[in-house]
Amino acid sequence: MPIASTAPRVFPDTAEAMYRTDLVDVRESPVSGTGAFAAGDVPAGTRLMPLTGTVLRRDQVDMDTIEVGILQIGDDKFLIAAGGPDDYINHACDPNVAFTPDGMGYYALRDIQAGEEFLIDYATSEYDSGWKVTCLCGSSVCRGVVTGFADLDDVTQQRLLPMALPYIRVKF
Numbered sequence: 058m059p060i061a062s063t064a065p066r067v068f069p070d071t072a073e074a075m076y077r078t079d080l081v082d083v084r085e086s087p088v089s090g091t092g093a094f095a096a097g098d099v100p101a102g103t104r105l106m107p108l109t110g111t112v113l114r115r116d117q118v119d120m121d122t123i124e125v126g127i128l129q130i131g132d133d134k135f136l137i138a139a140g141g142p143d144d145y146i147n148h149a150c151d152p153n154v155a156f157t158p159d160g161m162g163y164y165a166l167r168d169i170q171a172g173e174e175f176l177i178d179y180a181t182s183e184y185d186s187g188w189k190v191t192c193l194c195g196s197s198v199c200r201g202v203v204t205g206f207a208d209l210d211d212v213t214q215q216r217l218l219p220m221a222l223p224y225i226r227v228k229f
Contacts, residue, residue: 076104076162081142081175089193092174093145099169105154107162109141129183130160131224148203149176149194155220156181166220180206180213181221184228 080099086092099105108128115133126138138144143163146154154163154175163177176194186207192199206214206225218229 076106078106078142081106083142083145086145086147086174088147088149088174088176088195090147091145092147093142094175095169095171095173097171099165101165101167103165104157105163105165105175106141106143108136108143108160110136110139110144112136129185130222132184134224146175146177147194148179148192149196150178150192150199151194151196152176152178152181152220156222158223160223178217178220179203180209181217181225184225 077099080096080103082094082096083091084094086094093106108130110128112130113135115135118127118135118137120127126144128136128138130136146163153166153169153173154177155166156162156177157164163175169175180203183205184207185205188205189208190203192201192203200213206217206221209217214229218226
């Protein structure tokens, strides 16, 4: 099914001023493909970039043929990549960014040095059981596989819950 170009963005342009997109640089990543990196030193708590893209229901997305990035943002809602810097945040089991409490963007979990890649734990957006991909993060706490939140052990769920999108936090 084609994606309508007139579909609304999750976050309106006027609110983007609340974010420090000037601190985000997109380039080749040693983790995977293209990544988003700190263009300068980023203090913990800094709101970095809003989520952008087209929101579709599950029945509007063919998961087997989609060729752009996709982010689960609700039980029945998916955000289809729009090409913004938020589309290039790679996964790490020990992330340095998380979703803002309202679920509309990303913020720094800790101080991030200029040149460091922004990384999020994909389980903080994906809930579905049975979804998995091999993890490439190389972190000392690497789980070896990236899964949906539902497939994490209880200890990992409790650690990641404050960083998760609101729809996952509501489930717990």
